[in-house]
Amino acid sequence: MPPALLAQRIEKRYGRTLALRGVDLEVAEGELVGLLGPNGAGKSTLVKIACGLVRASGGRADVCGSPAGSAAARASLGYLAELFRFPGWYSADELLELHQRLTRSTGGAAERLELLRLVGLDAARHTRVEAMSKGMQQRLGIAQALVGGPRLLLLDEPTSALDPVGRRLVRSVLEGVRNRGVAVVLNSHLLGEVELVCDRVAIMRDGLIVADGTPAELARPRGVEIDTDAGTELVPAARRDDVPRLVAELVGRGTPVYGVRVLAGTLEEVYLEAVGEATS
């Protein structure tokens, strides 16, 4: 089974600006990968190359084994752009019907209702897009991206207009589609959200991936905190594996232990370390 997304040494040049400088990224089926980085790092460009909206200047990108941009690749993916708009005169149901025809989906009304239910818009299925809030349109955009059962879902800032409840709903949608074997690339600035939902995180800076791993792998250990009757003691060099030994030593010395915490750097700290002060 080919990976859902395979990017090898992808380069993109806009005039004199090198937006991507040889990016390698592999996303397996059913994997949820968060793409982080400051504005201008190349995240959206990478996603657009995978969609076929932008042509790479060098390297190769495959979607489910087909060259990115080919009809077969486009048939395998769903995409929600960061800046998107749907025609205002379409109802939610009509918009999904249009995309069903474009993807040649045979799901019919049942698929449309299921998708609208998934994003909490089943009550608004006959509401026109122009009458929807930005948050509702964003959720509709996610439903649109899921039409036809894509194997790869590419989402560029899908929660930027959502309130906390909407974000939680999207997180649960993403977990649901991942559990069905759909690979997801989530491009976001919301570190907490990425940390909560993603299996793997890739951090980009200046057109390169500068860090890649699971949130746990990326989080740098910061020691172990132990609560005793003498107060809280920090053992900076200790890791999770050292906890049984540390506790045994303390108990052996007759010191009661009330709590132990393994400290790790947050994703935000890892991110800031990776990108430095870079911002747009």
Add this chain to the structure above:
Amino acid sequence: MSGVATVMGYALRESLRRRVFVIVLILTVCFLALYALAAREAFSEVTEFRGVVDEQERILFGATLLGLAMFGTLFLGAVLAVFLTLGVVRGDAERGLLQPLVVRPIGRVQLLVGRFLAAGAVCALYVFAVYLAAVAITDAIGGWSPDRLLLPGVSLAGGMLFLVAVSLLGSVFLSATANGIAIFMVFGAGLVGGLLGQLGEGLQSPTLEDIGRNVSWALPFEALYQSGLSALTEDTVGFAKIVVNLGPFGGARDMGAGIWPWTAAYTALVGVLAAVGFARRDL
């Protein structure tokens, strides 16, 4: 092909929903009402002056008025063609409307073909219908109908298809506003070229005639318009024909049968250029 039909349906619905379509419809009703009023006044003035309208006067007034109506129809059709297509690629991409469609497996060429067929159908049917309405008004009020009933309307419709293709090509490279301005300048250049040709004919200036002819071939919507005007009085002879030919909206020039394959090939070439440009464009 189903992808083209889907895009066509989407674009047709968009065309009919756009405010410009309603505005053009309102303008059309006003235009036809004014045209009916003008035709009634023109024919009744002659009747009052002479008691009856003889055949030569009927041709002269009928052909001139209908030529005027064709000019108005061409202009309204051009407005429709430009506003329905000026932002199809770059404009829609900048607004974020295009990306959700382009990532689907239909392909960019099919998308462009669907948009062309939809806008072309709306504009061609529109000018043909308005032309027929003007013919019906002229016949009802003045008792005159053109020598070739359908050909002038078909010529206008053919001109619309060319303008739609050029506007689509412009939309690949230019922002919506810039494209709109550019296409109206092209439209104006065509009309000016046609007028220069007619002036050259009247003044017997070969240079002006050459300019007019070259402009007509370079911008074949103008050539088709001229041919359509010519078909209004194709079988007419005598004094009326001479006077109609001298008028600004009268006989004009028949560009010959070659104008049709030329326009078709030219439109296809414009379409290919648009498709190549669109295929290479980052969105």
